[in-house]
Amino acid sequence: MPDANDVKPSRLAPPPVTRRSFLSLSALVSFLAAMGTALAGVLRLPKPTVEPGPVRRYKVGHPEQFPLGAETLFAEENFVVRRDAAGIYAIATTCTHLGCAVARTSEGFACPCHGSKFADNGRVLAGPAPRPLPWLEISRAADGQLVVYVDREVPPGTHFPV
Amino acid sequence: MATTAPPSETISATQEFLSNLRQLPRNLKDAWFRLGRVPGSEREESQATFHNLFLHLHSVRVHRRTLSPSLTLGLGLIATFSFVVLVITGLLLMIYYKPSTALAYPSMKDIHYVVATGRFIRNLHRWAAHIMVIAVFAHMARVFFTASYKRPREFNWLVGLGLLVLTLALSFTGYLLPYDQLAYWATTIGANIANSPRELTDALGITPYFDPGGLQKRLLLGAQTVGEDSLIRFYVLHVFLLPLLLVILLSVHFWRIRKDGGLARPEDPAGGWAEWGGKMQRVFEPLATKTYGLMAVVRGRRPPVNRGPEGTVMSWPHLFWAELAVFMLTIAITLVLSFYIDAPLKELANPAVPENPAKAPWYFLGLQELVSYSAFMGGLVIPSIAVIGLALIPFLDRRPGGEGVWFGTPGERTVAWQSLLFGLASTVGMLAFTVNFGWLRNWFPEIHQLWIIAINPGSILVVLFAGWSLWVLRRRNSVRLAAVALFTCFLVGFVVLTYFATVHRGPNWQFYWWPSQWPVH
Known part of the structure; x- marks a missing residue:
């Protein structure tokens, strides 16, 4: 009958772990866990909790200022406002490719940076732009003026009834 | 070395202080320039090197x-x-x-x-x-x-x-x-x-x-x-x-340069006569009894x-x-x-x-050309492929040989020339095709964006280069030569795209033969 100490270490009967190596390993693991947690906490900081940029919500005027069939370009704010029979709508003039401001052309819009072309209603005609120009949400402020939200997209064809 | 009078009982502290004051410029100089002269022997030259933090x-x-x-x-x-x-x-x-x-x-x-x-x-x-x-x-x-x-x-x-x-x-x-x-x-x-x-x-x-x-x-x-x-x-x-x-x-x-045994170079001949500096010189046998590698001083087989x-x-x-x-x-x-x-x-x-045109700095213009096909593929995926590919080179090509010699592997110069021509032809051809005929969106206006991300001139070039490299791998039966093929193609593609976007892209990212042809506002 072999002694228990003579049993060869195997996968089923691994060599005993000493208290010292167990404690060392535990210390190391807890050190790594602490550093990892600290790192995650440190890296959380650069992600802004609130958008510190300018509030991109603009009062554009009263509905009467937008006559039927006319188009008003807000170059600084990067959108156009138009009115047709169904109402008023706004389309962003920031290219969906890499964010350049698009220029008005006879057929619609054209991006100077990488040559994307868009139709009047924002549909992509040519170039690398992955998406149509977004239509923007419009609401009416308490003083009766229309407000355009540049960061809020609505499905194309959404009109603000007036 | 300066000879400072040792403090002794015979001179007063005042005298010692005045003497030190007189010798101050010289001792300052000695403190800065420890050798005090241009090294004259190899021993002093060695000291000049390793007694200075920067040297x-x-x-x-x-x-x-x-x-x-x-x-x-x-x-x-x-x-x-x-x-x-x-x-x-x-x-x-x-x-x-x-x-x-x-x-x-x-x-x-x-x-x-x-x-x-x-x-x-x-x-x-x-x-x-x-x-x-x-x-x-x-x-x-x-x-x-x-x-x-x-x-x-x-x-x-x-x-x-x-x-x-x-x-x-x-x-x-x-x-x-x-x-x-x-x-x-x-x-x-x-x-x-x-x-x-x-x-x-x-x-x-x-x-x-x-x-x-x-x-x-x-x-x-x-x-x-x-x-x-x-x-x-x-x-x-x-x-x-x-x-x-x-x-x-x-x-x-x-x-790491020091620890890896200096810059890469071919093994020196191990004894006998060899050509050094244009004439035959005696080469000593290496001192095989000393194993500096074991002392972890440097790596390499023959430090x-x-x-x-x-x-x-x-x-x-x-x-x-x-x-x-x-x-x-x-x-x-x-x-x-x-x-x-x-x-x-x-x-x-x-x-x-x-x-208009809004151009990035020149070393990013090759990327900007790729980006003008698909922002995701050209701006992120292809650069990531390039960086990961570069990182893998030394781990995929592990056969020693040719270190420290330009085009040191047999057949390397030929493959490099062929790859240069292949890379040049495919990049120029791809650009010419795109400029003349447009790309998927011009032919199928309603095409889904996924197709454009997957199939665009940039991704096709990567596939062509990879295919060429695999062909070289099989044909030449050498990992190093396949790496040379791929690296050369990417390098040529980078240079051609950079040149093309710098010179031939004008307002609205249109093709122009020369910047002087750009429309004047």
Whole structure:
């Protein structure tokens, strides 16, 4: 009958772990866990909790200022406002490719940076732009003026009834 | 050494003090220049090297091959020295530059027009940056084509790759700081390239749940658009974080050169007669009994400490003269360029009207051409493939041979020429086709974005290059030659795309044969 100490270490009967190596390993693991947690906490900081940029919500005027069939370009704010029979709508003039401001052309819009072309209603005609120009949400402020939200997209064809 | 009178009972403390005061200049000089004269013997030359913190980065003796200008072309040194110029001129610019959207541009105007030597210092900063980028790319190509990444230098190749990425990141972050039109729109484009995974997530309709692109853009800009928050982030990255990381990696890079046994070179002949410096010289047997490798002094099978002195010369003065010469050359080129050509400063940033064409710095223009097919594929996927591919080279090509010799593997020169022609033909052909016939969206206006991400001139070029490399792998039965094929193709593609976007892309990213043909507004 072999002694228990003579049993060869195997996968089923691994060599005993000493208290010292167990404690060392535990210390190391807890050190790594602490550093990892600290790192995650440190890296959380650069992600802004609130958008510190300018509030991109603009009062554009009263509905009467937008006559039927006319188009008003807000170059600084990067959108156009138009009115047709169904109402008023706004389309962003920031290219969906890499964010350049698009220029008005006879057929619609054209991006100077990488040559994307868009139709009047924002549909992509040519170039690398992955998406149509977004239509923007419009609401009416308490003083009766229309407000355009540049960061809020609505499905194309959404009109603000007036 | 100075002979200071030993304190003795016979002289008073006052006398001793006065005597020390008289000898002060001489003792000061001795404290600074410990040897006190130009080293006269090899022993003193060794001491000159390793008794100085800055010189002791070098080994005391250096192999003749390492000093051969045709091996290294001094490219790593040029990159390092241009970084030194960048640190010094950058510190000077920081004295006047103000990182806020309202003050950045006016302070640049001040530096340009008011500050004494301001324009020149800024020009130096600009030109040194260009030279550093060129030198870093060329250095990588040199190391590749001399097979110097092979064991035991795999790790240093990775460190070098990190330095390449850091160099480009430094250039990119520096680009925003003037806050002129060029800066604003180049940064807008760059930030939206970081945003471009949205191209994929939008096409799959999962952006509201999983938006890595938006996260990257927010981390980079700190806001939705380039503004105050972006400027301060870029400033901190450019003047502190990235230079710090670069200095750390650079130290590791130098340290590894020493630890890997100096620059890569062929094994020296082990005894007998060999040609050195144009004549036959006696070569000593290596001292096989000493195993410096076991002492962990250096890596490599035959470390230089293990052999006779025939192949090496003293670092002082030979290596230091060479380094000084490269330093002077770098400074001279930078000074001349800065004297004649001013760094551009456009109008104040205007978020309403982009520059037309809005071009990135030249080393990103190849990418900008790819981006003009698909932002996600050209701006993120292909650069990632390139960096990962570069990182894997020393781990996929592990057969020793050809280290430290230009095109040292048999057949390498042929493959490099063939790949150059193949890369040139496919890139030029692809560009000509795209310019003449357009791409998928011109033929199928309603095509799904996923098709454009997957199949565009950029991705087709990558597939062509990979196919060529695999063909070389099978045909030549050599991993090294396949790597040469792929590397050469990517290098040629990079150069051709950069040239094409620089010269032949005009307003609205249209093709023009020459910038003089651009329409005048």
